[in-house]
Amino acid sequence: MLVDLIEECNMTLLEIENIHAEVDGRPILRGINLSIEAGRIHAIMGPNGSGKSTLTYVLTGRESCKVTQGSISFCGRDLLSMEPDERAIAGLFLAMQYPVELPGVSGLTFLREAVNARRKVAGEELVDSMEFLKMVRSKANSLGVSDEMLKRSVNVGFSGGEKKRNEILQMAMLEPRFCILDETDSGLDIDALKVVSDGVNSLRSSDRSMLVITHYQRLLDYIEPDLVHVLAHGRIQKTGGKELALQLEQRGYINFIETAA
């Protein structure tokens, strides 16, 4: 069945080959191989310390994380040679587990700068703040982000739910090819989880892929993945359909950790 799933995909958006990476000289990723096709949603599940966060660091280009071996191609380009902003403009988006507070930078300014950065690269006309508010408003409202919230400093004094909705709003505005959702369910109550998941699902399309990183199966009830990978000890230990997430929920990660060790 797995083979069938893979054969259906005609274009590989992200190709991770044998990635080894370390943080502070400590090896965390020990040979990750992952291929994600256009239009697909992959989930990565794994226990604490398995390397999930490090994988997002490698993908988004954090300086704190050093790749020692392997390659990643994104839309046919060498991702590892690109700066974080170049990756974002090429269509990579990370919805952060802990969105950073930006005191003094309003949500509108932040989003407009991000949109204008793309327009600048594309040689398009930059958008001014009045025009931009109109562009943002309908998308913001569907995610329950008010004008007032857009005018406030990014993430400052936001609740967990507000922060995550704000991340999804950014995703909706920037229309990336590839979205990484890093523990988007953490800190969310059921109602907030529904709003955020609806937001994510509305962005599903045949040319957009997602990588959903989570501890819990719960999120995958709302955002249904095509494939689920189990990450432990810096390697993908098992890949399966969404039923794998259910098995994990029932039996825990312990089996995978033991086989890996």
Add this chain to the structure above:
Amino acid sequence: MPSNKKHLLPNNIQENSEAEWLGSLFRKAVEDIERSGMQGTMLAEAWRFTDLNSFKVFEPIAATNTAVVSCPKFFAELDAVELHISNGALIWKDTFPEYVDLFDLADRKIAPSWLTEALGSAINTEMHPFAAINTTAFSGGVAMRIRKDAVMKKPIILLVDTQANDKIIVANPRVLVVLEEGAVVDLIEVHTGSGIYINNVVTELIIGKNARIGHYKLQTEDTDAFHIAMNAAHCAANSIYDNFALSTGAKLSRNEISATLDGIHTKYSINGSYLGCSDQHMETVTFIDHAKPSCVSHELYKGVLVNHAQGVFQGKILVRKNAQKTNGYQMNRALLLSKEVKINSKPELEIYADDVMCSHGATVGELDEEQIFYLMARGISKKQARAILVSAYVEEAINYINNLLIRDLFTMVASNWMQQNITDTQDINGS
């Protein structure tokens, strides 16, 4: 030290001595220069961060007024009435409403009593040798009075421009603003120029009961110039003084702001930002004298220093014995964006009353890598990410400007500075 100051006395010193109405003020200033000099302990302390040897290049040449200048074009959106001072002399005045009296300080024959009573009353030339020099030497400038209960709708722009051309000059513009009881006005003071010069400016503000003034200063002098300013206010009961000083110019600048809060329930707010690059020296000296009870003072300065720039902040709050229920806040924060920058912060409180709320502090910091990454992860370049964060940092202070239009203009000036001076390579770690 005294030789330095004599050196700075322009050769038209005689002019001020001849003006009868200026006589006693002039004589005291000359005595102050000759007697106390820089040797008094308190005085030396107040000037210890300023390299006075760097003034030696200045020949004692009187400034002469030259070209008519215009305000930087971003002020065009502001529907204001303008006064232009060029090389120390008033060269242009718009038509002002009838409730504003204007007096050209070049006029030595006769001066109205509101002027002679007020001029020099807010400063102590003993403690400020450059203000003393200005007093002995100013050959022009402007005095204005806004009459009782007059509410000036249009802001006043006071443009002070100094053109040195091929010469090296010292300009001594003098400004006096008198607000009678209940008068309301916004004043924007813009300092520009080109060449090597000293702009040694004194601005005095006499603020009457219940009067309200927004006083916003933009210092964008030539980066070869010296800007020495004394901005002194006397605030009567229930008056509101809202001041903001944005400095981006001059090789060496020293902006001294002082006030006596001489009536109850005065609100005095002096905030500002200094943005320094290359080897600029930017100094802010403030002194707030809480002389009467129940006054509020607020002071937030935010500096950004890149390359080899140097910042100095000396802030003092004095709370006199009877000034109970004083509420004073003073904070200087500086963002240091390279290893070679330097900041000296000296916050001081001197409190003699026992029922007051006063706090002060100083911090230095650098940009947060997590924040830069967050912006870059949304496609914003490192340079722009840094500029956005530095702007946000500075805007915390700029947002204290009450007048929204003026706030926007100052924000724009700061953001232009960011675009020119914040790069993606400056790093406290030296990369």
